[in-house]
Amino acid sequence: MAFQSSLVHASTDISQLKITQPDDWHLHLRDGSHLHSVLPHSAAVFKRAIIMPNLKPPITTVKSALAYRDRIMTALPPDSPFVPLMTLYLTDNTTAEEIRSARESGAIYAVKLYPAGATTNSQAGVTDLFGKCMPALEEMIQQQLPLLVHGEVTDKNVDIFDRESAFINMVLQPLVNRLPQLKIVMEHITTREAVQFVTSCGEGSIAATVTPQHLIMNRNALFQNGLQPHNYCLPVLKREIHREAVFKAVTSGSKQFFLGTDSAPHEKHTKEASCGCAGIYNAPVAVPLYTQVFEQAGALDKLEAFTSFNGPDFYGLPRNTSTIRIVREPWIVPNEYHFGSSTVVPMFAGKSLDWKVV
Ligand SMILES: NC(=O)N[C@@H](CC(=O)O)C(=O)O
Ligand SMILES: [Zn+2]
């Protein structure tokens, strides 16, 4: 309970909200049986989602992206209107031609930059962005495909809590200087420096996604009453001053910030391990938690733009016409989800949430 109960609940008598159906602009659906297990949680709430390509092996070609899209469509619950928006995993060898054919496919909406070694399944990521990736990035400008960035340097000598701000200085700012027309989404931002960077770039070409965990928890949550592996994700949770900066930016109503859950399921035994995986499974709780964040800021009137307008506007896609209802109705998050032989522990397992999507 520690983290929610530390929130000051703004007094309000709003008991339900009806908003345009949200999209998730950063989602890990995995593959195979895991895909079948987790997809219904996202498809129940979100109309569309940007699907992360960090599978094993990664989705580096149009062909593999379209095949993955087919597997997602096959795994969807019957009659689900959910639309997966596919991405390509950028490597040192991605060609301009692959970028052109990504756009022509009509199914691929962005290209993802993982610095090699930065996070889960990023080993095949980029080692030399400025030396090797310029032809692909220049073609992305022509094709109006945004670059989605896991923004952390991988230098082991850089303190893990400084890896995002170091990335801004060493990679992102130089990239923006070199290719000012490239559309960039800084994914899952966690720091005051990221907020300042995105805001300083101005609307139009730079935006950021924000997860529920980085809005609600600071790094104390990793060590509350002992090591908490289910609060471990990358970029790692930061100090309270950073959480506050991200919270303020999001709830201010700026169009440059939008919903991206980074829901990243890992099996329970791989998180509760001597070397635990990074990633938080938040798909079942994300919209209730975002609602709680905006309520706490006294900004429920700005929730819908964050969940449902700013993302499609940035991507140049139509806003959804369907709606969802969010009601004030306490419910307890399950301790775990059992999917066949595997178990996944969700964010805030066993805790009570104030809002529910119906
Ligand atoms: N966020 C995480 O901690 N993990 C993500 C990868 C990522 O988004 O960096 C995953 O795929 O597990
Ligand atoms: Zn990431």
Ligand SMILES: [Zn+2]
């Ligand atoms: Zn992610």
